[in-house]
Amino acid sequence: MATSAEYDLGQYAFPRGWFAVANSREVGRKPVNLHYFGQELVIYRGESGRVVLLDTWCPHMGTKLGSGEHSATTTDPAFMEGDNIRCPFHAWRFGPDGKCNHIPYHDGPIPPGARVRSWPIEERYGIVFTWHDPEGLAPDFDLPLFEQWDDPSWVRWDGLEYLCDLKHPIEIFDNMSDVAHLGHLHGGHAVAYENAYDGHLMHQRQRSAVADDGSGLFDATYSTLAGYVGPGIAFGRFQEMAAVQIICVTPIEDGTCRLWQAAMIKSRSGVVDDTARQMRDQVSAMFGGGLLRDGEIWQTKRPAIHIMQLPSDGPFRQSRSWYSQFYNPRAQAAEIVARVAGVHYAKGWPPFTAQPQAVEA
Ligand code: FES
Numbered sequence: 228m229a230t231s232a233e234y235d236l237g238q239y240a241f242p243r244g245w246f247a248v249a250n251s252r253e254v255g256r257k258p259v260n261l262h263y264f265g266q267e268l269v270i271y272r273g274e275s276g277r278v279v280l281l282d283t284w285c286p287h288m289g290t291k292l293g294s295g296e297h298s299a300t301t302t303d304p305a306f307m308e309g310d311n312i313r314c315p316f317h318a319w320r321f322g323p324d325g326k327c328n329h330i331p332y333h334d335g336p337i338p339p340g341a342r343v344r345s346w347p348i349e350e351r352y353g354i355v356f357t358w359h360d361p362e363g364l365a366p367d368f369d370l371p372l373f374e375q376w377d378d379p380s381w382v383r384w385d386g387l388e389y390l391c392d393l394k395h396p397i398e399i400f401d402n403m404s405d406v407a408h409l410g411h412l413h414g415g416h417a418v419a420y421e422n423a424y425d426g427h428l429m430h431q432r433q434r435s436a437v438a439d440d441g442s443g444l445f446d447a448t449y450s451t452l453a454g455y456v457g458p459g460i461a462f463g464r465f466q467e468m469a470a471v472q473i474i475c476v477t478p479i480e481d482g483t484c485r486l487w488q489a490a491m492i493k494s495r496s497g498v499v500d501d502t503a504r505q506m507r508d509q510v511s512a513m514f515g516g517g518l519l520r521d522g523e524i525w526q527t528k529r530p531a532i533h534i535m536q537l538p539s540d541g542p543f544r545q546s547r548s549w550y551s552q553f554y555n556p557r558a559q560a561a562e563i564v565a566r567v568a569g570v571h572y573a574k575g576w577p578p579f580t581a582q583p584q585a586v587e588a
C-alpha cells in the first residue's frame with residue numbers, strides 16, 4: 228500500500244470531489260456507521276426523508292453516534308426525533324446540521340463547540356453521494372448527469388454493486404488512460420483511442436472491433452465514451468450497446484478505497500419488463516466481471532509510484548497530472564489542468580475522431 232504523499236499527488240491525503248457512500252435503499256431511520264476518508268461517520272434517514280451524514284464522535288465524551296444498541300436512549304422513541312439523532316450515552320441531540328440542539332439535563336445555553344461535522348449530501352440515481360473537500364468549501368462542480376435515468380425506455384440500475392476494496396484509487400484511475408491493457412487484459416481490440424482533459428472532467432474515447440458472439444449485444448465495432456467527473460465517479464457510455472455504466476471509487480484510508488459499479492441499458496422493446504431487467508443484469512454482470520479482471524491485478528500488484536511509460540502506452544503521466552488537481556488547494560486547480568488540457572494520444576492508436584475507414588487504412 229502507498230499513500231497519496233508517496234504517489235506525490237499533492238498536499239492532501241484525500242481529494243476534493245463527490246463520492247458514493249451508500250445505496251439509497253440501504254439508508255433508513257436506523258443509523259449506520261461508515262468509515263471513509265480516514266474518518267468514522269454515521270448515516271441515517273431523517274423523518275423528512277433527507278439523508279444525514281455526520282462525523283460520529285460525540286463532542287461531550289467521545290461516544291460513537293449510532294452505537295449503543297441497548298442504551299435507554301436508543302430504545303426510546305426520542306432517539307431519532309425528526310431529522311435529529313441522540314447520543315446513546317447522555318442523550319445530547321444533534322440536528323442534521325451537526326449542531327447539538329438539546330441536552331435533556333441542562334437548561335443553560337448549549338456550548339458552541341457541541342457540534343459534529345455535517346457532510347453535504349446529494350441523493351441521486353439511487354445512490355447517496357457526499358462532497359469531500361480538504362478545504363471545507365462548497366462543491367465547485369456537479370455530479371455527472373445520467374439523462375437516461377429519467378427516460379422510461381431505459382432500465383435503471385438498482386443501486387451500486389459492491390465489487391471489492393483496493394489499494395490507492397490512483398491505480399484504478401490509471402485504467403482510464405491504459406490503452407495497452409484493453410487487448411491484453413480484457414481481450415478487446417481497440418482501433419482508435421484518445422484521452423482528453425477539461426477542467427474537472429477527464430475523457431477516454433475509444434472504438435473497438437469485436438466479433439459478434441451471438442448474444443446480439445454487439446456490433447462489429449463499438450464506441451465507448453468514458454471518463455471521470457472529479458476523482459470519485461467514472462462513467463462509461465457504450466453507444467452501440469445503448470448501455471451506461473457508473474463506477475464509484477471512494478477512499479477508505481489514505482492508500483485504500485472501495486470500488487462499486489452499476490449499469491443501465493435501453494430496453495430493446497422500449498418497455499421496462501422482466502426481459503429488459505434480465506438483459507440489464509446480464510450487461511451489468513459483464514461490466515462488473517470486466518472490472519474484476521482489473522481488480523485481481525490491482526489487489527496483488529505493488530504500487531506503481533512511477534510508471535515506465537512508453538510512447539505507445541496511454542498518457543498516464545498527463546492523466547495523473549489532471550488527477551492531482553483534486554489533491555491540491557482549489558486555487559491551484561486551473562494551473563494544474565492548464566498543463567495537460569486538451570486531447571492526448573498513444574502512439575500506434577489513431578485518434579477516436581478519425582473515421583473507421585481511416586482507422587483501417
Ligand atoms: S458522550 Fe454523547 S452525550 Fe455524553
Ligand SMILES: [Fe+2]
Nearest residue numbers: 402408413521
Ligand atoms: Fe480495465
